[in-house]
Amino acid sequence: MSSMAPTYVGRASQPVLDGLGRPSYDATNSASHSWHFWLTTGLLGVLFFMTNHDVLVSRLPDYAHYDDSVISVAVGTNFIRRITFFLLAGLGIWFAFFSAGKPWKFNPWIALPILGYVAWCCGSVLWSAEPGMGLKRVITLVCFYLCALGIGRRFEMRDLCWMMFVIIAGYFALGLAMELALGTFRPWQSGHRFAGTLHPNSQAAHLSMMSLAAFALAPREAKWGKWLYAAMAIGLVFVVLTRSRTNLAGALLALTLVAALRSSFKSKLIGVYLAVLAGLTGIFLLMLSGKDPFTQLFEAAMLGREDDVASLSGRGFIWPICWEFIGQRPWLGYGYGSFWTPLRIEQFLEELQFSMFEAHNGYLELLLGTGIIGCGLYVASMVTSLVASAYNTVKTRESSYALLFGVMVFAFIYANSESGMMGINLVTLLMTSQMLNLALRAAAAAQAAEGEPRAAIA
Template sequence: MPRQLALFICVVFMLWLSTRDRKLRPMSSAALWIPLLWFLILGSRPVSYWFGAGLRVETPDDYLDGSPFDRIVFLLLLAMGIVVLVRRGVNWRRIFLSNRWVFAFFLYCAVSIIWSDYPFVSFKRWIKDLGNVVMVLIILTEKDRVKATRAVLARFTYITIPLSIVLIKYYGELGRYLNSTWQTSYCGVTMEKNALGCIAFLSGIFLVWDLMEKRTSQEVKADRTDLLNRMVLLSMVCWLLVKAQSSTSLVCFVLGLCIMLAMRLPFARLQVRYLGGYALGTVFLVLLFYAVPAVREGLVAFLGKDMTLTGRTDIWTDLLRERINPLLGTGYQSFWLGPRVEHYWAKWVFHPNQAHNGYLETYINGGLIGVCLLMTMIVSTGSNLRKDLLLGSSYGTLRFSFFVTVICYNWTEAMFNRLTPIWFVLLIAALNYPRLTRAMAGNIARDSHGGFGRKLSREQSNVAIPSGAVL
């Protein structure tokens, strides 16, 4: 098949899926397009790459400069997102109090810019990371946050999954690349194979949740085409997971699937009461994994990896030997800059730009204080999700699946505090917005008619709605 025809069919398929979803999974307001565009950029490539103006990272100095074009795109989306939140009249005090540990972590990251060797670079990266919070808050402050989350994740899946397959099969110069060992790897719409595996497993978890959520819906029963669409997309996800050859992504997909299936069983849902105990048990198993060579060798062999986890453990050893301030680290996202990255690029042929462990990455950038704040944020999020699950929340099941899989994913990839879909969905799981006000709901209703609303007066923003309102 000519590749132009394949691309045309793919675009028609994506448009058809989006058109059908205007009823089943509608974009409840025009403002939702802002976080959707942001999420699409995180899950694919910088906008400049699609226009042939992407920055080629060939030297460590390229990380310092960045792409001016992409910087403008992110700033525009961030500015529009802030305008949306301001005009919705969100209660910032409630947001900070409801998410105190998330913002404590972000605040510490901002303070750590002070002792960074490259404070301006760190500051720019922190501003972009703050954009993740703004985008998630736009979703959470919709009149129905569950429908808003579903709409954004669905359209993300419709675009990235089919397009990745077309790029891999018909546009090899975009969808494939030669890795450091000169073997062909597949990346689809992303930049490398692990990123492809990441968007595949996140999309797969969402599709399974969406299928289970809609299983009893009268709309879906009357329209079996929607079920067929989901099954086709799931088969695409599985194909991409195989092509990506990302063991971490595959394990996380299976783990997320098991969580969602288990949460439908009354017995398993009751076990959520003991979530803290299971978490401690998991920590014990991780320690056992490293303490007993036979256990480690068996699991690594099962995953098809070598004992170094494709060189990761060697990098971890080198990083733990680095002479950095153990309490404060090197400053926000500044370790992989300057002489340090030059040293690691000279030593490793694949030119690492991360620790391939989110917790170790947090340590080298933010020190033990940063790690403690991150872990506190994770524990706080787990506690909140536990309450949702005990109440039987289906949306809580999706958030919990994302939460657990992201924690596991960061054991072999460093995705905290980065412009990645992994960090984005963790914030969806972690952030909460308190009960909506009646006046704010009116603002959001105006959004759904094409505008971004207007600023509320203080009197309007304090009018409460009934306690049973949907968050």
């Protein structure tokens, strides 16, 4: 695994020497870095808001559409969405050319599975169940990876942490403002789930990313550290208010493992001791009050939701049908983005009596689209990114690498109940940018001094 070791090339934020042999880092380049950061942050924030968000979602029954918009989303007929990804591809190509002079490195453990997955998805058009639909989705996928490549090469890992935090914090603030304005923010009611501008499950995933980004940034930010820790706590509170159990479990586990990764062995032992002590004390107090601790823990884990646990909110009915389809094309799948045709959506509607256009499981979604081979390549890229980010966090002591580690931990858990972390959205774009940054961009020799303002946020 020696190939995962970072390559060091000078001071953080300092580009390599230009052709004249003098440092190209000056006020002009600092300003360029800053406006590139804010341009990218603003563009990603606006474009993904236009394509994925709905300011009135908190008023919808079960926070979802049950009309022709389901089929429209599934087949990708949204004109704005098409234009969005061509713009993102253009941004990525521009940044890739702009960063051509930056030192390259090649981590084959990450880069080759990603390249293999993209190539496999492109090739899947040849055996796609719906070639026209599959071709549109493959074009979108290529645009997605071009954008991720450009962003990953242009920015440092810490910039990508700030980018994720700023965009999602903006979404959260707008979503909370919309619920307050619409009068739908009622956390005291048993059936309420905080949605903002997304389905509660998607909102919980975004808030988990915001908390992870804040936690990754805080240790090296003397000026913003306390505010970042506060933002992390607020994010977790609102994850609870979404009543999304898998997201909460994933966020807590990811934060715990990130903290363990950054701490000393002594701190780990103290943390384990305090956690066990707190758990046993809680159980003892519940028993003294005459309550069954296991019943209380179960009710707490349900987060106030009253749906049938055995059915996993309907997933227990969806997954067996998906496995039947997977069994028919196990190795190749139905072609990238080609499974959820209007006809299949109607079939699932007749069988389940509710509309859907995803498997609600990331691994099943990959198997349906790209088969065992495509799923294996994608998961391999996640595993190697998890290992490489953990290695860099421990060896360089640069906390921003911990965000990718936390995102990978969260993704593995989240994919058991949702498909979002294997799809195309803001979170996966920034996640992929971090993976490509780790695979292809040579790291800087010395990170910015603790508390030193970044050019992008100064």
